[in-house]
Amino acid sequence: MSARIVQIYLPESEIARLEDILPRHSRRYWREAVPGGQEKYCCIVQQRYTERLLDELEDAFASVPTFTAFVEQLEAVLPLIEETPATELPLPEDLSPPSAIERFFSRDRLSTDELYDDIEESLHIRPSYLLTVTLSSIIAGLGMVSGQTAVVIGAMIIAPLLGPTMGVALAATVGNRKLGQQAAITLFIGCVFSVLAGLALGYLTTVDPLVPELKNRTVVQLADVALALACGAAGVLAFSRGSSLSLVGVMIAVALVPPLSASGIYLGAGYPDASANAMFLFAVNLVCVNVAGIAMFLIQGLPPKSWRLTGGILAIWAFLLVLLMSMMAGRIFLGFGSWDAILDRLSVGG
Incomplete structure (x- = not known):
């Protein structure tokens, strides 16, 4: 169900302020004393109000040393909490009312803190991450070389680039520079390892450059x-609702892992032109995923720290997309990126 239970711990001296805040975000809450002079409040919050409750709690009590709040998902609650216009709680005075689209898409979205928590662990460059990226690229590469689509899909389920990709889009949306830098570095290193794995595969195995999965x-x-725009939008939509990471990973990986692996394979097999084309496909897909991802986060009502900053970043990604699409059109018009031209170069190279 679209509800959370929020547990809040505060000293007794802060209770009056808390009881002034809670009715604006929750209709059901209760209090109990805990050891150490603390008071514990548990409140049931509809998911669409979780974001604004946590923001107000942080603004009010961040300076209180013993303040703690955490959020848990509810499987069921009785009596039921209905999400209708009649049960809607009034907005705080400093917040503008959401649009109809935002209201529709944000009903069951995870809060920003929950999204951070889901992404944070996947942004660290650990041996397990590098090994997973390498194995995923090898599996995808072997599937493409042998023409086995099911094997390529299996590599996507591993989804090693999911966290960094979502992290880049989320950081751009909320204007979190530290998160963006960490996600971008992790994504870049993952991409390098993916290409290197494909490079080794292309060098060590016999590659038919005309296999459809590679071509x-x-x-x-x-x-x-x-496809890449749809993958980015669907991936963010599923991720922000706490869907299975395997499901989200397939949506993102379909646009990123295979082109990276193919680029390395073609380079290792001695087809630099085809390798460059595969890398160009990856660049287009990466830009599309970020454009669609940021747009979908905004549609769902994810609150940017600065609309000017977020709008500027989105405009840069959109400009890169237009630039790449112009290059794509130019390559096809001049004959460099057409299907027949690529087949001719692959045949000559073989």
Whole structure:
């Protein structure tokens, strides 16, 4: 269900302020004393109000040394909490009312803190992360080389680039520079290891450059742009609702891991032109995923710290997308990126 239980610990001297805050975000809450002079409040909060409750708690009590609040998901509660216009709690005076689209999409979205918590662990460059990226790329590469689509999908389920990719989009949306830098570095290193794994695979195995699973990663068409935009939007939509990470990973990995692996394979096999084309597909997909991801986070009502900063970042990603699409159109018009031209170069290279 779309509700959370929020537990709050405060000294007794702060209770009056807390009891002034809670009715604006919750209709059910109760109090109990705990050892150490603390008071514990438990409140049931509809998910759409969790974000604003946590923000107000942080503003009011961040300076209180013993203040603690944490959020847990509820599986069921009786009597039921209905989400209708009649049960809607009034907004604080400093918040503007959400649009109809924002209201619809934000009903069951995780709060920003919950999203941070889901992403944080995947942003550290650990041996397990590097090994997972490498293995995922090898599995995807072997699937493409052998023409086995099911194997490529299996590599996507591993989803090693999910956290960093979501982290970049989330950081751009909320304007968190530290998160953005950490996510970008982790994503970059993961991409390097993915290409290196494909490079080793292309060098050590016999590669038929015309296998459809590989060849399809050397051509960029409008359908690929639409696919990457859909993957980014669907991935963020599922991720922000706490869906299975495997499901979200497939959505993101379909646009990122195979082109990276294919680029390394073609380079290791001695087809630099095809390798460059695969890397170009990856660049288009990465930009599309971020454009769609940021837009979907904003549609769901994720609150930016600065609309000017977030709008500027989104404009840069959109500009890069237009630039890459112009390059794609130019390559096809001049014959460098057409299907026949690529097949000719692969045949000659073989």
